[in-house]
Amino acid sequence: MEKQNMAAILGISEPVFQAGERLEQELLPRFLEFDKTAEQNQWKVLYAMQKNRVSESCFQYATGYGYNDDGRDTLERVYADTFHTEAALVRPQITCGTHSLALALSANLRPGDELLSPVGKPYDTLEEVIGIRPSKGSLAEYGITYRQVELKPDGFFDYPAIAQAIREETKLVTIQRSKGYQTRPSYSVAQIGELIAFIKKIKPDVICMVDNCYGEFVETLEPSDVGADMVVGSLIKNPGGGLAPAGGYIAGKKELIENCGYRLTSPGLGLEVGASLGVMQSFYQGFFLAPVVVCSALKGAVFAANLYERLGYPVIPNGRESRHDIIQAVELGTPEGVIAFCQGIQSAAPVDSFVTPVPWAMPGYDSDVIMAAGAFVQGSSIELSADGPIKPPYAVYFQGGLTWPSAKLGILKSLESLVNAGIITPEKLKEL
Ligand SMILES: *Cc1c(COP(=O)(O)O)cnc(C)c1O
Numbered sequence: 100m101e102k103q104n105m106a107a108i109l110g111i112s113e114p115v116f117q118a119g120e121r122l123e124q125e126l127l128p129r130f131l132e133f134d135k136t137a138e139q140n141q142w143k144v145l146y147a148m149q150k151n152r153v154s155e156s157c158f159q160y161a162t163g164y165g166y167n168d169d170g171r172d173t174l175e176r177v178y179a180d181t182f183h184t185e186a187a188l189v190r191p192q193i194t195c196g197t198h199s200l201a202l203a204l205s206a207n208l209r210p211g212d213e214l215l216s217p218v219g220k221p222y223d224t225l226e227e228v229i230g231i232r233p234s235k236g237s238l239a240e241y242g243i244t245y246r247q248v249e250l251k252p253d254g255f256f257d258y259p260a261i262a263q264a265i266r267e268e269t270k271l272v273t274i275q276r277s278k279g280y281q282t283r284p285s286y287s288v289a290q291i292g293e294l295i296a297f298i299k300k301i302k303p304d305v306i307c308m309v310d311n312c313y314g315e316f317v318e319t320l321e322p323s324d325v326g327a328d329m330v331v332g333s334l335i336k337n338p339g340g341g342l343a344p345a346g347g348y349i350a351g352k353k354e355l356i357e358n359c360g361y362r363l364t365s366p367g368l369g370l371e372v373g374a375s376l377g378v379m380q381s382f383y384q385g386f387f388l389a390p391v392v393v394c395s396a397l398k399g400a401v402f403a404a405n406l407y408e409r410l411g412y413p414v415i416p417n418g419r420e421s422r423h424d425i426i427q428a429v430e431l432g433t434p435e436g437v438i439a440f441c442q443g444i445q446s447a448a449p450v451d452s453f454v455t456p457v458p459w460a461m462p463g464y465d466s467d468v469i470m471a472a473g474a475f476v477q478g479s480s481i482e483l484s485a486d487g488p489i490k491p492p493y494a495v496y497f498q499g500g501l502t503w504p505s506a507k508l509g510i511l512k513s514l515e516s517l518v519n520a521g522i523i524t525p526e527k528l529k530e531l
Contacts (some may be wrong), residue, residue: 165374193347196333291324340385399506443516448473
């Protein structure tokens with residue numbers, strides 16, 4: 100069957116399909132750059148797997164205490180070698196990215212210590228972990244204080260203010276690589292390296308932690324290559340490659356990772372226990388695929404950025420900027436636009452494509468939110484997904500795509516949905 104016929108069967112009209120084809124042609128040089136990054140990262144992961152002699156026995160199932168769970172221990176060495184760190188903790192018992200971050204912080208801070216964010220406000224869920232918003236079990240309840248240095252108006256680091264904020268009590272510095280759902284820029288690994296060097300010059304023994312969510316494998320270096328003592332993330336984002344059914348990781352200095360082990364399980368037990376419960380094959384295979392999956396997501400992000408930019412919508416990052424994470428924001432400007440976009444994304448999914456998402460009052464949000472997620476793994480945002488708070492500037496945040504063709508279909512369907520809703524006119528489409 101011809102590609103064009105298949106597009107029609109999937110609900111893509113001829114003008115939308117052709118606009119997509121033209122844009123894809125133009126973007127090929129950019130896509131090749133992403134392919135080259137994926138190649139380097141793929142070989143890095145492969146080398147780590149070969150070096151650690153990954154074998155079929157690594158996929159065996161450990162239960163109970165999980166003593167001598169070789170598959171688990173070997174995978175942790177594969178992560179450590181990929182991130183070029185002394186050690187790593189990679190476990191299904193870590194429930195999500197927030198949990199990984201909370202674990203890394205609570206394991207390495209003690210009462211009287213201060214946590215510093217030199218990059219402004221952290222990710223929403225961390226506000227409760229830290230106790231910026233009072234919360235049961237927060238670091239604040241354990242006598243750990245917090246300070247943050249606001250970013251300059253251009254979204255970059257205010258070095259003099261950071262120098263002033265570093266004090267005797269400053270034990271750990273947390274740096275968020277991805278902008279998440281804020282409007283500041285995401286930081287390159289090189290920029291993070293500069294920031295860490297600056298901080299370490301002032302206080303060499305301070306622990307520098309990077310929230311690496313959405314950033315893994317976007318560049319050929321990771322923050323741990325430029326001085327970060329710990330990098331932290333979620334396995335239902337980039338490094339899980341879409342196959343990990345749950346989990347989180349922390350990679351870094353041996354002593355810090357051991358502290359995380361004592362906190363995750365128990366003092367005295369640490370990393371020795373924690374059965375891998377049969378998820379190891381998906382962890383290995385997902386990590387193996389992750390560089391190419393991230394590459395697909397990047398192609399989708401750049402394709403969407405260029406498409407919507409040409410239609411006159413503000414997009415962050417813009418169509419030409421270098422990429423430091425996989426998130427793409429598109430400001431549609433109206434509630435109807437946000438809804439149509441998300442419904443289009445949902446209709447392109449492999450799972451729940453027949454479901455029509457609608458805005459609802461999600462706990463923890465101050466406005467209704469619409470979410471498109473036709474995912475194999477609940478909440479997985481390395482899979483094609485989009486969410487939009489129904490409030491000005493009416494932006495959608497879009498990310499993921501396990502394969503480039505599926506990401507492309509999702510974006511074309513979002514456009515088709517906006518055309519069908521009368522938000523984008525057929526004349527406008529011709530300009531693409
Ligand atoms: C997703 C994310 C988190 C939290 O991860 P969850 O898995 O949703 O708990 C933290 N920081 C950043 C930058 C993120 O993108």
